[in-house]
Amino acid sequence: MKEVDQSVSLSLCADIAWVPLVQSLVEQGAPVFGLDQNKTLRLVMAVEEIVAHLANTAPGTRIQLNLKPGGWHVLADFAFTADPSELWAMTIAARSDTFVPEGMDHLGLLLASCMVDGFTVHLEGEVVHLALRQDLTYLPASPGKAKPVRQRGELAIDSSPEPALIKLACLRSLEFYPSFKLHQAFSMPGKAADMVAKGDLSMAVALDGVGALMGMICWHVSSDQSIGFFGPYVFAGGEKTASGLTDHLIHCIARTRAMGLFSELATDDLPMGAFESLGHFDLIQPKGKKLCREVWYRHLGEDMGASVWAHPSMVNFLEKCYDQQVLMRDIRQTDGLGERLPRRSVFSAILRPEAGEVTLLPMVTGEDAKECVALHVETLNRKNFSNIFFKLDLAHGWQASLGGVLMETGFKPRLVLPYGGKSDVVVFQHV
Structure with missing residues (x-):
């Protein structure tokens, strides 16, 4: 049986007057998708802050909001046209910056990021796609002591x-x-x-x-x-x-x-x-x-070759990896040549607190990329994340150009995942 699309959508302009309508949509819709009262209220607060932020920074822009059930989570998926670097306050390293005069206007974004279990940002042309994820509530496991099992019969x-x-x-x-x-x-x-x-x-x-x-x-x-x-x-x-x-x-x-x-x-x-x-x-x-x-x-299949982007500082490493893996790649070099960039960078973080691990992914690369990377490392070390990784998809020149910044801030390229993203993904580790 084909799965029924239960998502609900709302199209509105960025105006503070519409916040109650957005609140009502999430408050009434999220419980239908399985969220309990506490999780629903947190998602309501996060969505409210996003709309209020856009009303302040991009008044009148059109907002498309889709509330979607994910089986084990609920997504509040936004699409709008605005400066993506304005979302910098949602990153894990923004906590201290939001309390300086410039950052006070972005406290709502900080609150939104703290209220949800995860978020992603990506660009399609000039359209920003921001998805807030709120997981359903589950009971943690209580494992016992491992007991040996004796096999009986065929596997x-x-x-x-x-x-x-x-x-x-x-x-x-x-x-x-x-x-x-x-x-x-x-x-x-x-x-x-x-x-x-x-x-x-x-x-x-x-x-x-x-x-x-x-x-x-x-x-x-x-x-x-x-x-x-x-x-x-x-x-x-x-x-x-x-x-x-x-x-x-x-x-x-x-x-x-x-x-x-x-x-x-x-x-x-x-x-x-x-x-x-x-x-x-x-x-x-x-x-x-x-x-x-x-x-x-x-x-798993015949490699027909591909073209990838790379910062000049990464080329020798990539050539060695591709030679070892016997992969045909046309490596095109890219570096900043003074082109206009967003003022602020935005990185997402995938956390594994139990292992002290975090993987950073670029969402927006801005003029402050080097400072932003360094601030993330400082913040994560302070939070006892000893294993910090950064992934770049070499299908995108804007991501590959970050390679030089990463190597200047203490990251070392460790390996290449063939076809790990839209193209190959290079994984850096902070050393």
Whole structure:
């Protein structure tokens, strides 16, 4: 049965007089999509602040607001034409700047970013798309002590596990593996089950002859041409379980248009013979222990070559990576030549507090890019994020041009994810 589109839309001009209407839309609509009262009120406040900000900074501009159910979250999706750099106060490093005279007018944006569970910004021509995400409320897992399981009968792979089995697999993974090896949703098994039901996460489990859970692997679409996976998580059966789950994953992905399969969080149980190493990250754990995390990759189709952008300081690194991966790439150099840029930069942050990790993504590159990067690093270090990454999609010259700024502020290019975004993605780590 085709899924019914339950989203609701509102088109209005940026005027403070329309704030009550926007409040009413979210207050009445979000509970229909599953948000509880507290989460709904927080989303109402965030949406109100966005409209009020636009009424102040871009009065009269048209605003398209779509309220959408996401299965495990609710999205308030804005589209408008305005200066995107005005959204700088929503970034994680803006907390101190908002209390200077220039920043006081942007306190509403700071409040909006604090009220929601996440947000994204991207540009399509002159149109700014801002999406506020509010997750549904889920109970955290209470895993017990890992107990060994004895396999009985032949191993079988279930590619469509029921919700109860998904939740059990999450609990088992919490029992058998440290948190930095796990998808964040595993700590809330109900959320993971809803993500699978929505199609934002795929999962397969291994069962023995009597239906006992032997292991699990999961994956998600990282881009139109690449798949990121987690695992395999083995609870019993050793190499046979790991190989069965990995082979099933490769078989499923081979039927898609994806060009590459890479590990975001591969476990030590991954059969390495089926993958090649793209490089590694040096991770600092909460108690100061250092770990080496290898990133594994498998190419799935014939590479026809591509053109990518690169800052001149990145060219040697990219040429070495492409030579090792035997990928044909036309590297076009780009750097700032005095062209006009937005005054402020906007970066988003994907946080993993349990592992002290954060990944920064550029949304708007402004004149203050170097200062903004440095401020983000300072802020994140102060918040005990010891592992700071930055991803650039080389399909976009404006993103690639940030490479020089990143290397000047202590970042080092670590590896390239082929087809990790619209094109290849280079991953930097702050060292």
